[in-house]
Amino acid sequence: MADTDYYVQDITQEWNQWDKSLQKLAGKVSLICSNCTFHWVQESDTAAQNMAKLLSNNNIIIMNILFFGDIYRSAGADTRAELKRRFRYPSEEQLIGQWVTAFRSAGLTRIDIKYRESHKILPVKMYNESNKLFVKWFKRYLTDSTGDEDMDQVIRELLYKERVRAVSEKSPNGEDQVKVNIQVWNFVVNK
Numbered sequence: 486m487a488d489t490d491y492y493v494q495d496i497t498q499e500w501n502q503w504d505k506s507l508q509k510l511a512g513k514v515s516l517i518c519s520n521c522t523f524h525w526v527q528e529s530d531t532a533a534q535n536m537a538k539l540l541s542n543n544n545i546i547i548m549n550i551l552f553f554g555d556i557y558r559s560a561g562a563d564t565r566a567e568l569k570r571r572f573r574y575p576s577e578e579q580l581i582g583q584w585v586t587a588f589r590s591a592g593l594t595r596i597d598i599k600y601r602e603s604h605k606i607l608p609v610k611m612y613n614e615s616n617k618l619f620v621k622w623f624k625r626y627l628t629d630s631t632g633d634e635d636m637d638q639v640i641r642e643l644l645y646k647e648r649v650r651a652v653s654e655k656s657p658n659g660e661d662q663v664k665v666n667i668q669v670w671n672f673v674v675n676k
């Protein structure tokens with residue numbers, strides 16, 4: 486849109502390294518809105534501080550965080566311990582708690598959280614395609630980078646077993662479909 490300025494900025498970068506044109510917005514932003522992003526951001530303290538810096542008084546951050554479930558659930562006890570040693574996806578308490586703590590530390594203490602569950606039914610092909618990106622992002626939870634190639638398949642299976650079920654209903658094009666469960670935590674943070 487011609488009357489809109491667009492910027493690209495890593496939210497986890499320290500404030501003093503931000504683009505100068507964005508730094509000028511400190512204390513002037515009335516709405517920060519984020520969809521389907523913060524579950525990928527591990528540096529929640531810096532991100533929350535940056536958002537607190539941007540936001541003007543009496544205004545809000547609206548964001549959501551997706552939780553992918555207890556992805557270790559399907560593994561036996563021994564396998565689970567070994568998996569968690571190599572690959573550390575947080576528990577729901579850790580993931581959501583981390584953001585509550587980050588906002589509080591950034592001085593934002595008026596936090597409303599709502600949880601909801603939903604699902605989508607997708608052609609298998611589409612699920613596999615979008616899952617490539619998820620597997621890539623999930624690799625940030627690997628505890629070391631050695632020999633992580635074989636982890637692609639492991640992560641793919643963990644995610645599938647926890648979130649996905651085959652359904653009998655075919656797509657309009659006659660393709661096989663799956664049902665993908667979605668767990669979303671919605672945050673509204675007031676300044």
Ligand SMILES: C[S@@+](CC[C@H](N)C(=O)[O-])C[C@H]1O[C@@H](n2cnc3c(N)ncnc32)[C@H](O)[C@@H]1O
Pocket residue numbers: 494495496497519520521522525526
């Ligand atoms: C699943 S997409 C969601 C995109 C869009 N919000 C939407 O609803 O369609 C996740 C987005 O998070 C962005 N992202 C991930 N880490 C980020 C970071 N540290 N700082 C800024 N953006 C980030 C990615 O670039 C990507 O565009």
